[in-house]
Amino acid sequence: MKHLLLTSTAAILLPGIVAAACPAVTIADGKGVAAGDFPQQYELGEFNSKAACELSFAENPALADLNSKIFGNPALPALADRLPQEPLISAPYDSIGHYGGQLEALSNATESGTSDFLSVRHTSLVRYADDLQTIVPHVAKSFTWNDDFTQLTVELRKGHKWSDGAPFTSADILFWYNNLMMDTNVIAEAKAYVLAGGEPMDVVALDETTVQFTMKAPKPGFIETFAAQYVQPYQPVHFLGQFHPAISADADEKAQALGYENGYDLIKAYYGNSDWTDTPSPMLTAGDKLAGLSKHATPTLESHIVVKEDAEGRHFVANPYFFMVDTAGNQLPYINELNEAYIGDEEVRTLKLLNGEVTYKSQAVNLSSAPVLLEGQEKGGYGISVRPTIAMPSVAFNLTHEDEAMRAIFTDIRFRTAMSIGMNRDEINETVYFGLGTPQQYVGFSPLPDFIDRKWASHEIAFDADKANALLDEIGLVDADGDGDRDLPNGEPFVLDWQFATQAASSQMVELIAQNWTDLGVTTNIKEVTSDEYRSAQSSNNLDVLMWVVGQPAGSILGDTQLWVPPYSDYFGLRPAIGWAEWVSSDGAAGIEPPAWAKSLSDDTAAYQSSIPGSDVQQEIGARMVETMTGSLTFIGTVSAPAPIYVSTKLNNVPEFKTSSYEFYRTYPYRATQWWLSE
Secondary structure, rough: EEEEOOOOOOOOOOOOOOOOOOOOOOOOOOOOOOOEEOOOOOOHHHHHHHOOOOEEEEEOOOOOHHOOOOOOOOOOOOOOHOOOOOEEEOOOOOOOOOOOOOOEEEEOOOOEHHHHHHHHHHHOOOEOOOOOOEEEEEEOOEEEEEEOOOOEEEEEOOOEOOOOOOOOOOOHHHHHHHHHOOOOOOOOOOOOOEEOOEEEEEEEEOOOEEEEEEEEOOOOOOOHHHHOOOOOOOEEEHHHHHOOOOOOOOOOHHHOOOOOOOOOHHHHHHOOOOOOOOOHHHHHOOOOOOOOOOOOOOOOOEEEEEEEOOOOOOEEOOOOOEEEOOOOOOOOOOEEEEEEEOOOHHHHHHHHHOOOOOEEEEOOOOOOHHHHHHHHHHHHHHEEEEOOOOEEEEEEEEOOOOHHHHHHOOOOHHHHHHHHHOOOHHHHHHHOOOOEEEOOOOOOOOOOOOOOOHHHHHHOOOOOHHHHHHHHOOOOOOOOOOOOHHHHHHOEOOOOEEOOOOOOHHHHHHHHHHHHHHHHHOOOOOOOHHHHHHHHHHHOOOOOEEEEEEEEOHHHOOOOOOOOOOOOOOOOOOOHHHHHHHHHOOOOOOOOOHHHHHHHHHHHHHHHHHOOOOHHHHHHHHHHHHHHHHHOOOEEEEEEEEEEEEEEEEEEEOOOOOOOOOOOOHHHHHHHHHHHEOO
């Protein structure tokens, strides 16, 4: 049974608040209440002042039952003891919602195609509003920069609690930075976004709710990382800290009782030896090996917490301590449970979408599926919205290939140019994207800022088989034995082995490109693999051809350098220069030395991040970055095309997305906590 949330009789009051009717403000109907300092949300005092009322609070009647499914959680205290003293007030898009129901999600596999679902429940210090321009507070109550962007002060919400009721404080941010991000036993090499000028930051707690980040060099884009990516700059020290050898004397003993070699081994099992926040939770599969911890999920600040996990999928229930309420005072989220099924086969996923078995999906819904999905909308009880994307499928060659003969070819700009102009993008657009896309070169910035010369978007994209053949001949890739296929200068056959995953691009696109190249005499053998298989082979430096979706808004580049410095992505993306990255991280002691252009691009990227946003200096550097990146054809763009977004007709308060993309973290700007399900 669903519950309409407009009554005040069940309101639970926070200390010092007197019951009074507040207008149920929505984006569609503001009830005469002025907008807050930030779009679509208010701080409590701000809302009370603007609405001339005192907001009281109500809870989901099913929360006690849902809480009982969270292993290890105690019985729930009163709502007043679960909400922060100043919860974040979220104005729903169209209506005050109903509690209840289960959102059905679909992912490819564990950590494969799961970011779409993670973004439904995701939290971070800040987020982008749905204008995709304004950064607004989220978990943080406020954030403030000093004048030269070398010091960021973040204020948290007093009384904010983790999903198990433990206090969330500045200590959890310090733990994330000092004991996870900067501990080489957890993450071998610090991520660029947690450094400034290549140096660690000083992160201090001024008190329980105030954290200060002090940097050796200006880094105005530091906050952008948390707005647009999955990164959560906090972890529960009260829980994970007991397994961290630098914090707990018996950390190794506790970890060994759970079957791990030591505490660091367990920490990495949870934290994925990276900063990806959606790895399986070790506690759910630990068994009854440690009293009080077996089957205990890692506490979260997200809207829902995982309670079941296996090879088939995962199940989540609403976080009873979630920090947001709507404008009628109802604690969010509205939706009781989230269910995620793992389906690796694209045809099976499409069938489930057609049958209306899914509530929402964006990631890995290819435009090639749009016709059949559009045709089945009425029968399946869903809607399809085709929206622009930020990233596009891009190809790269292994610039640090272990085979020196192959490496010599791949690092020759003439070869990469030949492969780019030997690709018939117009054919790809018509065949794969129904003519809805735009053939485009990869330029790094997406969408393209005004300060970038538009010529780079069309750099070496015109299909020209004659010129491509001439370039291949020029570098010595000729048919030496007369079999119709080109050979290496040393006489060995030149064959490209291309492993690809459909999470990155449709098999139809890959087949077309492979045929284009084979027609040039460059034999290209393709093989579809899972995303995990692709990533594993890439990490082992065993790929000839690499392909993934790549793109980055200008704001994200301010905080994250990884698409601009070797190896040009992380584990989950496209890394054509693993050997260059090894050389950089070892100060030249190992790996392969990058060429001069790659070194200059790294230097420019650092300078870009330290420059004042929007300044002439920064724009000059940005233009030079594009010239270097695109001129080198490190990545070869294909076609920029829109992508379908699938939404059940039972799902309410869902606006039209401005973009279907990972680069603004999918649903995160669209506030999925205020989505609700009708009967």
